[in-house]
Amino acid sequence: MEERRRIISILMENEAGALSRVAGLFSARGFNIESLTVAPTEDSTLSRMTLVTDGDEAVIEQVTKQLNKLVDVVRLMDLTDDRHIQRELMLVKVEVTGEAREEVKRLVDIFRGNVVDVGETLYTVELTGAGDKLDAFLEALSPNRIVEVVRSGISGIARGGRALTVR
Amino acid sequence: MQKVAAADAADAAAAEVLTGAEIVVRCLRDEKIEFIFGYPGGAALHIYDALYRQDEVKHVLARHEQGAAHAADGYARATGRPGVVLVTSGPGVTNTITGIATAYMDSIPMVVICGQVPRHLIGDDAFQEVDACGVSRPCVKHNFLVNDVSELALTIKKAFYIATTGRPGPVLVDIPKDVTAQTAPYRYPRQIRIRSYAPVHRGHPGQVRKAVQLLRDARRPMIYTGGGVVQSGGAAAAALTDLVRILGYPCTNTLMGLGAFPASDKLFVGMLGMHGTYEANMAMHHCDVLLAVGARFDDRVTGELSTFCPYAKIIHVDIDPSSIGKNVKVTVPIVGDAGKVLADMVAVLRGGGNGGAGGGNRHLGGWWKQIEEWRAVDSLHYDRGSALIKPQFVIEKLHEVTKGGAFVTSDVGQHQMWAAQFYNFDRPRRWINSGGLGTMGFGLPAAMGVRLGHPEATVCCVTGEASIIMCIQELSTCKQYDLPLKIINLNNRYMGMVRQWQEFFYDRRYSHSYMDALPDFVALAESFGHIGVRVERPGDVEGALVEAISDKDRLVFMDFITDQTENVYPMIAAGKGHHEMHLRSAAGGDGGAPAERELA
Ligand SMILES: Cc1ncc(C[n+]2csc(CCOP(=O)(O)OP(=O)(O)O)c2C)c(N)n1
Ligand SMILES: [Mg+2]
Numbered sequence: 001m002e003e004r005r006r007i008i009s010i011l012m013e014n015e016a017g018a019l020s021r022v023a024g025l026f027s028a029r030g031f032n033i034e035s036l037t038v039a040p041t042e043d044s045t046l047s048r049m050t051l052v053t054d055g056d057e058a059v060i061e062q063v064t065k066q067l068n069k070l071v072d073v074v075r076l077m078d079l080t081d082d083r084h085i086q087r088e089l090m091l092v093k094v095e096v097t098g099e100a101r102e103e104v105k106r107l108v109d110i111f112r113g114n115v116v117d118v119g120e121t122l123y124t125v126e127l128t129g130a131g132d133k134l135d136a137f138l139e140a141l142s143p144n145r146i147v148e149v150v151r152s153g154i155s156g157i158a159r160g161g162r163a164l165t166v167r
Numbered sequence: 168m169q170k171v172a173a174a175d176a177a178d179a180a181a182a183e184v185l186t187g188a189e190i191v192v193r194c195l196r197d198e199k200i201e202f203i204f205g206y207p208g209g210a211a212l213h214i215y216d217a218l219y220r221q222d223e224v225k226h227v228l229a230r231h232e233q234g235a236a237h238a239a240d241g242y243a244r245a246t247g248r249p250g251v252v253l254v255t256s257g258p259g260v261t262n263t264i265t266g267i268a269t270a271y272m273d274s275i276p277m278v279v280i281c282g283q284v285p286r287h288l289i290g291d292d293a294f295q296e297v298d299a300c301g302v303s304r305p306c307v308k309h310n311f312l313v314n315d316v317s318e319l320a321l322t323i324k325k326a327f328y329i330a331t332t333g334r335p336g337p338v339l340v341d342i343p344k345d346v347t348a349q350t351a352p353y354r355y356p357r358q359i360r361i362r363s364y365a366p367v368h369r370g371h372p373g374q375v376r377k378a379v380q381l382l383r384d385a386r387r388p389m390i391y392t393g394g395g396v397v398q399s400g401g402a403a404a405a406a407l408t409d410l411v412r413i414l415g416y417p418c419t420n421t422l423m424g425l426g427a428f429p430a431s432d433k434l435f436v437g438m439l440g441m442h443g444t445y446e447a448n449m450a451m452h453h454c455d456v457l458l459a460v461g462a463r464f465d466d467r468v469t470g471e472l473s474t475f476c477p478y479a480k481i482i483h484v485d486i487d488p489s490s491i492g493k494n495v496k497v498t499v500p501i502v503g504d505a506g507k508v509l510a511d512m513v514a515v516l517r518g519g520g521n522g523g524a525g526g527g528n529r530h531l532g533g534w535w536k537q538i539e540e541w542r543a544v545d546s547l548h549y550d551r552g553s554a555l556i557k558p559q560f561v562i563e564k565l566h567e568v569t570k571g572g573a574f575v576t577s578d579v580g581q582h583q584m585w586a587a588q589f590y591n592f593d594r595p596r597r598w599i600n601s602g603g604l605g606t607m608g609f610g611l612p613a614a615m616g617v618r619l620g621h622p623e624a625t626v627c628c629v630t631g632e633a634s635i636i637m638c639i640q641e642l643s644t645c646k647q648y649d650l651p652l653k654i655i656n657l658n659n660r661y662m663g664m665v666r667q668w669q670e671f672f673y674d675r676r677y678s679h680s681y682m683d684a685l686p687d688f689v690a691l692a693e694s695f696g697h698i699g700v701r702v703e704r705p706g707d708v709e710g711a712l713v714e715a716i717s718d719k720d721r722l723v724f725m726d727f728i729t730d731q732t733e734n735v736y737p738m739i740a741a742g743k744g745h746h747e748m749h750l751r752s753a754a755g756g757d758g759g760a761p762a763e764r765e766l767a
Contacts (some may be wrong), residue, residue, distance in 0.1 A: 013363050016312065017300055028305050058492070065489035071309040071329060074363040166362060 005034070006060050007079045007086060007156045009164050010049040013072040014040050018047060021070050031055065031063050035153030046074065046166065050156045075164055083159040090134045091116075092125045093148040094141060104141070111137045122147065130154075174357060182352035187316045187342065188213035190353050191280060194323040195224045197355040200251050202227055202242060202619050204235040206262075208255025209295060210282025213347040227619065227648060230640035232259050234612040236266020237638065240275050241613030244599045245574055246620040247400060249276040249331050256282045257295030260341075261302060265606060267337045268306035272603025273423060274398060276335035278326045279303075285345040286314065299341040308336030316349040324356050333366025334487040335398060370484065370503030370511060378458070378482040378499045379515045385456035386530040387478075387537075388416045391439060393468075394423030394602065395461015395485060395505045397595040403506030404428070404595040407460065409513045415531060417538055419447040421462050423602040426592035431571075436538060437547075440468040441739050442584045445546035448737070448745040450538055451476055460484040461505040464494040465603070474744030484508045546737045546750055547588055555730035556705050558582060558657045561712075562589035565627060565655060568712040573625040573653075574599065574617045578610040578634030581663035584735045586629040608637030611654065615641060618650045625653065625716060632658040632726075633682055642695035645722050653715050654724045656688060659731045667734045692724035701726045 012018045019038055026033050034052040041048045053063060060078070067073055079086075096104050101123075108115055108125050111133065117124035127137055131154060138146065158164070185193060191214050195203060204227045207215045218226050229235035232254045239250025250270070254263055260281040270277045284293040300310045309329050311322050319342070326338040382388060390411055396403045404427045411418045411434050418428045419439040428435055437444030439451055451457070457479040462468070469475045472494060480498040483491045484505060491500045501508055549559045562585050565573070575590055577583040577600040592598045599617055601609040614628040628635075635656055645652055665680040689699030698721050702711045708727065715723035736751040 017304075017310075020301070021304065024304055061492060062489065069487065069489050071361070071364050 089152040187347035188217040205253030210256035232262030237612035238616035241616030245617040277337040310339040370501040370508035389454035393421040393462025396427040399506040406509035429593040430591035446541035452745040582657040607634040688726040697722040
């Protein structure tokens, strides 16, 4: 069966240990986690997670069933096959001396990023977008300029009226 | 609903202020818990003090926390009510982990309450501190750390609700010592709703009808059921029995499911799986429609998955959606409680005007003829003329002497398989064993729980000399609480099951499986205040059993010195299919050279 990358949104009780239950489930059952983001929602009793994983259909069926089985999981939604938005935040520290200052600035503009910190020899760039856009930005920079990269992991939401809520 | 809510509100108004420790005990009382199994220690002392000041909830003092957990588990398996464990922090709770994991693997409802160091010391590597929630997480259905005394009663209610509903399992509640000293108004909620937890009960009616149609159209049907039918309750076993008899189809049970369908019924083809009967496994292999209920297609049941039930369309009924489709492809999945789905299937069958025996399925005659041929192979036969005590013979005699009416607990090894194969359970909840985790040491403490739950019953523990040693300390508990268990020690001076694998798969290199320096079990039993008996000749087996079983007051430890070389047959080697079973050779019994013949 074909392996596919999957993006799954999870609404969980905002309880101590909720994250470790999800992480523990993945390690115990040998599922992959490509990325996992988590933060409370507007309702402080709930946390929202976005999980990116891969596997064939049978594995993904088990992943979603096992997640649903966790007592703290309120609901989940596999976003992959429906229209959805994925965003990831990246912060990159780039070495910028001489001509590179302008060159990097132009690149940041093309990618619609921001320079959020400026030093004598360093820019800190903030960029949001889908994962492949962030990858492309890193590729466009010459590798020896990259000092440090921080990526948040992907957050996802469905387009249109579909929403993952308690109601 | 409204009435309950009003009653809850009235309770709240009248709420008494209690300490956390008192709240724990009152919750247990209000949950109608009869026994808790435990062991005290620093972090649990406030709770122990609250226990001392009441006499409604009875505490049973085990001799090791593992024993306490297995005893609570045995109680739960035999009664259907949740088992409750109370232990202290640190080593108290780590000692329960094997017991919790055992219950988890077999989906047994259990609530484990453990003391924790005071909140201000959590994370400090304090004396007897261990992260109980972290350590138990992979083997509990859920767990809680109680941070606030005002949430204690609700948390305990949730724990029981989660442990006993849906697919049951153990739930751990970790309570810091200072929380047990704080006070709060006590109110035990009569009912609760957890928004993130909503177990399904009824199966989808359309799926049920589809399943029945598939069963009716089968040419070579087979019904395979597991622990889920036992756990679901007596109504489930009754519904299964109805269903099988209405259809007239062959039925097999897993190791965990024995007793859900009466073994004495002709439609029963024995246990299936690694040590299942030839007829059960062959019928599995050749069936064209398989109804699986409350069973999870465990590797010891299926053998090699790629050759499992190659011709079958599968109907799978389970309360846990994640069990369905996990190991095998299913044609008709039904999520629901085994008892309710089985009853619905029976109703559809009866409603269809097809209520007669055999369900009018004209293909059945040929299928049964084939099954009877397999049955005639007599795959469980053993040498009845042996001068040594054959372990199978002891179990057959035990069945005879107890008239099949005993509760039988077991440990893990050959003796467990022989008990499963030869006791012929006719009723659910009578066969109590650690099927999923395979925990040696389970049998004796589990039997204590069984007996406390059924104070008049004959409770036997079929064990081996290696297993019994693992929780032997519980003989002391049996003395304290006057539990007249009957221990049947099938003493082969080997970790027999290990030896069998070494004989078959490691060229008889018996690495560390010989039990040297064994104790004198008779003297050992006597030193704990019980009766010990050694039985060395086949001719003495029945007499010893009759005498032991007729003693209603004392625990009797029977040390049967059995044939050391005996092996469990039939056997499907790991990685083999149901059709590749090893049978004992017709000459039989020598147990030496791989004398088994392979039938395909
Ligand atoms: C706690 C634990 N440790 C190890 C094992 C592996 N094991 C399975 S059967 C067995 C031997 C059991 O010997 P005994 O109790 O004498 O039973 P017999 O097979 O001889 O009937 C062992 C060591 C286990 N199941 N549980
Ligand atoms: Mg042995």
